[in-house]
Amino acid sequence: METNKLLFHMxxxxxxPSILKNQELLAYSEMALRNTLYQDIANPRIQERRSTTSIPLAPHGSLHEYVPFYFAARSPMLYSVLHNGTNQEEMVYLVTDTETIDRSGVPYLFTDGHAIMVISEFYSDLTELNKIDWPLMEDPFWKDTEEDPDRKRRRQAEFLVHKKVPIQLFTGFAVINQLAKDRVEELLKNHQVNKPVGIRRHFYYK
Structure with a gap:
């Protein structure tokens, strides 16, 4: 089983500006402790459930103590954000991969489905990445079907990094178009961060 997989944080x-200034991407709980200003794009009901969802493996805690990543772009979360009125041009992907995180020594876990769902399982070894539904991750269509009513949960499998992710662990950024690329590159320049920004239209919806 290939153990190096791309990871996407949206x-x-x-x-x-806050992420680049601090030189790290913080978990929700860490942002609260530091009073970090944050444009929250998540559903408030989902955030509440994440705050009370306990992690069964070390280093334990709640989901809010972890920085969440997806194994695929074009997630159900982005679909929800889009239909709540947010312009996709304002959504940026921070991209890294499993082996980069593993080599860094920061604690991590991952799930085989949406982490707040009771039936989702937690894992801590990259050799268990075969628990992820990789064909579904590569499918542009993830909605539940009559034959398979569990697709949406599995598509939202999460890779969870404890507390924070240093900016140097990101391989780059992905955006929807040239205008967004220009905006992100200007922010990177202002904060003296040298990371590539790629236009990845297929990471977004029409």
């Missing part, structure tokens, strides 16, 4: 472009 955030609003308004959050980039």
């Amino acid at each position: 955030t609003h472009i308004k959050n980039l």
Whole structure:
């Protein structure tokens, strides 16, 4: 089983200055402790459930103590954000991969489905990445079907990094178009961060 897989964290472009200034991407609980200003794009009900969802493996805690990543772009979360009125041009992907995180020594876990769902399982060894539904991750269509009513949960499998992710662990950024690329590159330049920004239209919806 290939153990090096891309990871995608999606955030609003308004959050980039804080991330770049601090040189790290913080978990929700860490942002609260530091009173970090944050443009939250998540559903409030989902955030509440994440705050009370306990992690069964070390280093334990709640989901809010972990920085979440998806194994695929074009997530159900982005679909929800889009239909709540947020412009996709303002959504930025921070990209890294499993082996980069593993080599760094920061604690991590991952799940085989949406982490707040009771039936989702938690894992801590990259050799267990075969628990992820990789064909579904590569499918542009993830909605549940009559034959398979569990697709949406599995598509939202998460890779969870404890507390924070240093900016040097990111391989780059992905955006929807040239205008967004220019905006992100300007922010990177202002904070003296040298990372590539790629236009990846297929990471977004029409």
